[in-house]
Amino acid sequence: MTWTAEDIQHWLKQFADQIHEHKDELTDLDQKIGDGDHGINMARGVKEMNKLFDEKTFATPGELFKAVAMVYIGKIGGASGPLYGSAMMKMASSAGTQETLSDKELIDALKAGKTAIEQRGKASVGEKTMVDVWVPLLQKFDGSDVDWNAFSDEADELKAKTKEMHAKKGRAAYLGARSVGHIDPGSASSALFFQTLAATARERG
Amino acid sequence: MDRVSLVFVSHSADIVKGIKALLYEMQPEVNIAVAGGEEDGGIGTNAMDIQQAIDTVYTDKGTVILFDLGSALLNAELAIDMAGDERLVKIADAPILEGGYAAVVEAGFGSSVDKVVDAAEKARSMRKIPQD
Ligand SMILES: Nc1ncnc2c1ncn2[C@@H]1O[C@H](COP(=O)(O)OP(=O)(O)O)[C@@H](O)[C@H]1O
Ligand SMILES: [Mg+2]
Numbered sequence: 001m002t003w004t005a006e007d008i009q010h011w012l013k014q015f016a017d018q019i020h021e022h023k024d025e026l027t028d029l030d031q032k033i034g035d036g037d038h039g040i041n042m043a044r045g046v047k048e049m050n051k052l053f054d055e056k057t058f059a060t061p062g063e064l065f066k067a068v069a070m071v072y073i074g075k076i077g078g079a080s081g082p083l084y085g086s087a088m089m090k091m092a093s094s095a096g097t098q099e100t101l102s103d104k105e106l107i108d109a110l111k112a113g114k115t116a117i118e119q120r121g122k123a124s125v126g127e128k129t130m131v132d133v134w135v136p137l138l139q140k141f142d143g144s145d146v147d148w149n150a151f152s153d154e155a156d157e158l159k160a161k162t163k164e165m166h167a168k169k170g171r172a173a174y175l176g177a178r179s180v181g182h183i184d185p186g187s188a189s190s191a192l193f194f195q196t197l198a199a200t201a202r203e204r205g
Numbered sequence: 206m207d208r209v210s211l212v213f214v215s216h217s218a219d220i221v222k223g224i225k226a227l228l229y230e231m232q233p234e235v236n237i238a239v240a241g242g243e244e245d246g247g248i249g250t251n252a253m254d255i256q257q258a259i260d261t262v263y264t265d266k267g268t269v270i271l272f273d274l275g276s277a278l279l280n281a282e283l284a285i286d287m288a289g290d291e292r293l294v295k296i297a298d299a300p301i302l303e304g305g306y307a308a309v310v311e312a313g314f315g316s317s318v319d320k321v322v323d324a325a326e327k328a329r330s331m332r333k334i335p336q337d
Contacts, residue, residue, distance in 0.1 A: 037248075078276050
């Protein structure tokens with residue numbers, strides 16, 4: 001499909017709805033292997049993002065990503081704030097001033113976001129962080145002819161796979177082997193991010 | 206004398222407030238700014254606050270950041286990137302209190318940013334209980 005700023009806004013509003021719906025679940029996951037604030041952090045960020053959407057309309061996806069980046073950086077907090085915020089910032093540069101994005105261009109922007117997360121957090125695949133969803137997912141789907149159902153399922157499976165991982169980065173790393181057996185909270189919120197993207201593509205594409 | 210300034214970043218506003226008070230006793234000539242806690246009073250760090258703290262004490266001599274735990278580092282690095290300019294700001298890989306103590310002493314002598322970072326990082330291996 002062709003993504004306008006309004007389509008992207010629709011996606012991110014769905015993401016916000018899902019974060020609110022799963023807020024307690026995300027917080028519970030973080031309670032097990034972190035400090036129990038991931039749901040609260042994400043909810044605070046997306047609530048502020050919705051406020052931004054109420055107040056402002058955006059001419060281009062790039063402009064929208066940039067404004068959302070500033071909100072995430074300022075409001076989410078924790079490790080996930082600078083990570084999601086840096087991703088959005090790089091997505092903005094990748095989207096540039098184009099009025100619309102093709103699926104391929106949107107996936108390219110997400111890949112730039114993925115790289116930003118890797119650089120900011122210095123985590124690799126297998127260390128039980130959101131990188132375990134972002135990296136393999138965007139490796140598998142390079143943007144041409146995306147099967148959005150498969151995309152969505154893959155995001156869910158990648159999230160589930162973090163359960164058996166031993167945390168090496170972030171707060172959960174302090175738990176060492178005791179982190180095994182619990183899904184990584186940042187991977188759970190990332191799965192919602194990608195699943196709502198896929199849902200928007202299916203609904204509007 | 207122009208001295209390197211220090212920025213302390215912690216998940217807790219109380220921690221950095223206490224550190225600042227302690228170091229001020231030690232060396233009042235070094236400018237110190239702090240960023241700690243979330244705006245709602247909660248625990249956490251925030252890149253915007255860190256950027257602001259740097260702005261308040263920055264001089265051409267440079268600024269050194271000391272931080273407490275994991276995500277404080279992510280936010281400190283992001284704050285430096287966001288400023289996106291040529292400012293001389295370095296992050297010390299050091300325990301926040303002992304490293305901060307060493308840093309304020311070194312900065313007090315008018316040393317360079319690299320020397321202040323070095324002094325802070327040496328605190329990592331300094332024994333606290335004398336061995337005979
Ligand atoms: N260095 C890192 N690289 C990538 N992701 C990370 C890193 N550190 C933490 N995360 C992600 O952030 C999530 C935790 O976010 P959150 O609870 O909001 O922040 P905090 O850990 O500071 O409390 C983790 O589940 C993990 O997915
Ligand atoms: Mg947490």
